[in-house]
Amino acid sequence: MSAEKRWVLKEQGEPAKVARLATALEIPPVLANLLVQRGIETEEEAWQFFNPKLENLHDPFLMKDMRKAVERVDLALSRGESIMVYGDYDVDGTTAVALVYSFLRRLGHKALMFYIPDRYTEGYGVSYKAIDHAQRKGVGVIITLDCGIKATEKVAYAKERGIDMIICDHHLPGEKIPEAVAVLDPKRADCPYPFKELSGCGVGFKMLQGYCLYKGLPFSEVECLLDLVVVSIASDIVPLVGENRILAYYGLKRLNEKPGKGLQSIIKICGLEKHAITIDDIVFKIGPRINAAGRMEVDAEGENAAPSGGHSAVYLMVARDEEVATEYGAFIDRSNQDRKNIDRSVTQEAHDFIEHHPQMKELKSTVIYNPQWMKGIVGIVASRLIETYYRPTVVLTMSNGFVTGSARSVPGFDLYQAVESCADLLENFGGHMYAAGMTMKPENVEMFTKRFNDYVEEHIDPEMLIPQVDIDSELLFSDITPHFRATLARFQPFGPGNTAPVFVTRNVSNRGDARLVGAEREHLKMDLIQGQKPNTVIPAIAFQQPKLYEYVRTGRSIDVCYSVVENHYRGAVFAQLRIKDIKKSNPTAAKD
Structure with a gap:
């Protein structure tokens, strides 16, 4: 299983530019900082960003x-x-x-x-x-x-x-x-x-x-x-x-x-x-x-x-x-339900195989082959395996007499170059830094596995094997006002190049109402509070993060990094924190 996530605070915008934008646009400085981080530095650029026009x-x-x-x-x-x-x-x-x-x-x-x-x-x-x-x-x-x-x-x-x-x-x-x-x-x-x-x-x-x-x-x-x-x-x-x-x-x-x-x-x-x-x-x-x-x-x-x-x-x-x-x-x-069932089954088979071959877990990459797996889902399975083992992954199967497969990477590692280093073993290949596909003769699978693993071992930075959360800036819960949320909504649509901002707030706590939800009690739902002000209580959900449940519900102090989303319930709209990661607070850190 992957190690504890690294939290990396992004470089902050130049203070003078941030202050100028915040004043000109009448928006919170933390959101003006987001604009500068995204390369938007003038009032005109911000206006175009906030007001996309077909013309x-x-x-x-x-x-x-x-x-x-x-x-x-x-x-x-x-x-x-x-x-x-x-x-x-x-x-x-x-x-x-x-x-x-x-x-x-x-x-x-x-x-x-x-x-x-x-x-x-x-x-x-x-x-x-x-x-x-x-x-x-x-x-x-x-x-x-x-x-x-x-x-x-x-x-x-x-x-x-x-x-x-x-x-x-x-x-x-x-x-x-x-x-x-x-x-x-x-x-x-x-x-x-x-x-x-x-x-x-x-x-x-x-x-x-x-x-x-x-x-x-x-x-x-x-x-x-x-x-x-x-x-x-x-x-x-x-x-x-x-x-x-x-x-x-x-x-x-x-x-x-x-x-x-x-x-x-x-x-x-x-x-x-x-x-x-x-x-x-x-x-x-x-x-x-x-x-x-x-x-x-x-x-x-x-x-x-x-x-x-x-x-x-x-x-x-x-x-x-x-x-x-x-x-x-x-x-x-x-078709999608069938795909999910096959994807779930094959992912489990792949997990079982890796768990029964401890030597594979010691490597810095995964190459796994089963000629019975469906070609159309091997890319999905590669992504699923990265969620658990967090390393460059290749999943191979057999199709039309050739071994064919999909590869996925972790942030920062150029997967395409790793595949290209094995080009002499491949019939064809293609892709980019984070995803690739390849075809080879069955007799080349063993050598491809060795060469790919050796390349990753030699070229990957060990830090790339630790999941990373990129944080845009620090935020106080009291900053999450209706004006803040309305301005944040104007940053949408979010996606690559304009990702949903991730904030960090330190020394927050739950007052005992934390609970595990989901079919397998795999999600942690809770209200979080910073300080003693009632207006700083915000509902939050941490998907697939049950591990700190007992610690959180005792009310002890935690740090959270999260995105702010709008939740709609019975006609009401309220802010909710979508938690990316939780850590126990440093007891020596300053309190709010």
Whole structure:
């Protein structure tokens, strides 16, 4: 099990800048400090941050190849050419496909189809099988979303068959850009687009925005699809800054006020229709259900098979009929339940294996292989194992004659470099600093395990193996006023690059009402007080933290780090602390 967490206080904002902002904006200094920590130092920058505006979205024609893309789409529409909208099987890919498909359908285009590759038989990215299918169906243009930037050979293969391709991707390109009709990717070295961190669905949105400008169509034609864009932004964990912040802000507004029928059915299933949906709700409730469809293995085959896998997620999100949306929503929810059951079972098997092999627990990384595990859930299992053992983790299984797997990292350690150091043992691999995937021959598993473990042993800083809580600043409970909460709410939506702030308050206590809640009494719920003032009593919950229950309920002094959230109960709205970690107070520390 992992060691006690390290609490690290972030560097504080320059006092003069903080004071100037606090005065100019009439906000508490602790929140002005948050702005400065986030690189917002002037009143004008703060105003733009607190008031996202759609008119501040960048001109889509700043993106390399945008004009070529919209002209080719327009030509296809005017000719009545058949268009295939193609995307990856995860949330970003399926929302992107639903976005572009819905838009083109609303324009009245009839010769339209979508395609999601099967995770198990086709794998990630553009597949030859899809191109062959497109040729049989007489498709003239394939629009790829959230994939295609490295599909050089597939683009050439499609071209030989008389099919043009438009690529919309957000991943890093390889050495060569595919020779497609247009390649939209802000991460292209030759692309001057000012914002580089769009999701795959976000790049698709920019193409549609560009098309509207090109044809003189009102922005409302694409604005109504922003609920799909925010689901992709939240689920793909892209930075919630710049253009993504604007898209997410208005996407959440749409998701809360007038979502599409498909997303509405998922919102109901998740029990979210009665309160304001947040980024966290998408990440933990909506996104996993959409993802589950593409994770589960599919038995159906053939041209007339029922929609399944990632296709069912798109059918859900493009549904215009409430009954159809409800049907697909229920199917996807069952897929998610199946996924959770398998995920729970495999995670337990992995835990049992590690616990029965003590030598594995002594290592600084985990590589675990079982050919029976389902390919679609190994990434989730890797993340679960990190929650317990807190070290870089690779989970491997067998698929189509090859060993395939997913890797996850801990903050600060470059996992991609560790995997890349074993490149000669791999058939292919990809990913980034904190997540990667790989494929290898079965005979290479033993050597990969040794080499990966050796690399981590040599390169990881021991401190990276201790969970860390990053704290924005110190706070007194008496500072958490209605004005403070109202101002804090304006920092939303929270996400990477603009995380929910974490505060620390020292020497607080409980007056004996602490209790364990949850099915397995795994969560600690309590009221906390600082000093003797009644207005400093604040309800708090510490998820998965029962260990200090007996200590806390005796009223002894503790330090807590937490986020401030709003809790809705019977029409009332009140502040609640979502506890990140608890420590016994230092008895020599100054009291409030």
